[in-house]
Amino acid sequence: MIVLGLTGSIGMGKSTTTAMFADQGAVVWNADDAVHALYAPGGAAVGPIGEAFPGAVVDGAVDRGRLAEALGRDETAFRRLEAIVHPLVAAGRQADLEAARASGVRLAVLDIPLLFETDGDRAVDAVVVVTAPAGVQRDRVLSRPGMTVERFEAILARQTPDAEKRRRADFVVDTGAGLDAARARVAEIVGMVLSPGWKRPDRTLSGAIETPH
Numbered sequence: 001m002i003v004l005g006l007t008g009s010i011g012m013g014k015s016t017t018t019a020m021f022a023d024q025g026a027v028v029w030n031a032d033d034a035v036h037a038l039y040a041p042g043g044a045a046v047g048p049i050g051e052a053f054p055g056a057v058v059d060g061a062v063d064r065g066r067l068a069e070a071l072g073r074d075e076t077a078f079r080r081l082e083a084i085v086h087p088l089v090a091a092g093r094q095a096d097l098e099a100a101r102a103s104g105v106r107l108a109v110l111d112i113p114l115l116f117e118t119d120g121d122r123a124v125d126a127v128v129v130v131t132a133p134a135g136v137q138r139d140r141v142l143s144r145p146g147m148t149v150e151r152f153e154a155i156l157a158r159q160t161p162d163a164e165k166r167r168r169a170d171f172v173v174d175t176g177a178g179l180d181a182a183r184a185r186v187a188e189i190v191g192m193v194l195s196p197g198w199k200r201p202d203r204t205l206s207g208a209i210e211t212p213h
Contacts, residue, residue: 001101002193003108004171005123007115008130009162010155011141013175013182017130018111020186026107027100031114034089039064048084053077086118106194116160116168125200128189129169131162132176170201 006021008014022028038045039062050057053070057063071077093110100108109128112120121127132140141152166172171189175182192198 001097001105001108002126003097003110003124004126004128004189004193005110005112005115005121006128006130007112007165009137009159009165010113010152011137012130012132012162013140013173014111014113014130016179017128017173017175017182017186018109020183021107021109021190023183024107024187024190026109026190027105028109028111029093029096031089031093031110031112034092035085038062038085038088038092044088045085049081052080052084107190114159116165117158121168126170126193127168128171128173129165130173130175131166132174134162136176137162 004021004026006014006018008017018028018030035045037043039049040046041060043061046057046060046062049062049067053067056067056070058066067081071081074080097108110120110124112118115121115124115127138152141147142149171185171192173182173185173189
């Protein structure tokens with residue numbers, strides 16, 4: 001089974017591109033969905049987060065608004081939250097991949113916004129980065145309800161810059177060129193990685209990715 005890690009900064013069209021891979025027959029695993037499940041009633045992260053951030057759990061589930069307030073009050077809070085959530089997400093991802101492999105799936109795509117930030121790129125066969133021109137990205141994000149310039153800039157500050165993502169990618173999908181072009185690029189990538197002669201790039205060294213886009 002080939003495992004692709006798919007990532008991209010906010011507003012680049014990552015969800016749309018992930019759906020295109022699913023249309024091509026790939027099994028998709030979504031990191032955001034995994035976190036939502038961990039935060040929901042009965043989720044494995046509810047108890048630890050409640051202990052680490054008193055008041056962040058309401059009616060047996062993590063209240064994202066209250067958690068956000070707690071994160072904003074403490075500079076070390078993000079690291080504490082990541083120490084709780086990341087291992088749980090990784091364990092769930094591994095279990096899902098093992099199940100997919102056992103069922104004969106040929107291609108799995110891991111939709112992980114913080115792929116590079118968490119060194120997740122070292123655990124996949126190749127990385128797909130979704131990109132778009134900065135102006136297109138900005139317009140998309142600021143059109144979202146409740147989004148502000150300040151919040152947008154704060155999110156960008158926590159993410160690996162787009163140029164760095166593209167430099168470290170094995171494949172790039174540019175959604176700024178339109179959906180048809182992106183769809184054609186996704187089909188091309190799927191055809192390449194599933195071809196008998198495709199060789200996985202060497203991902204043992206972080207950032208040492210030289211495969212042409």
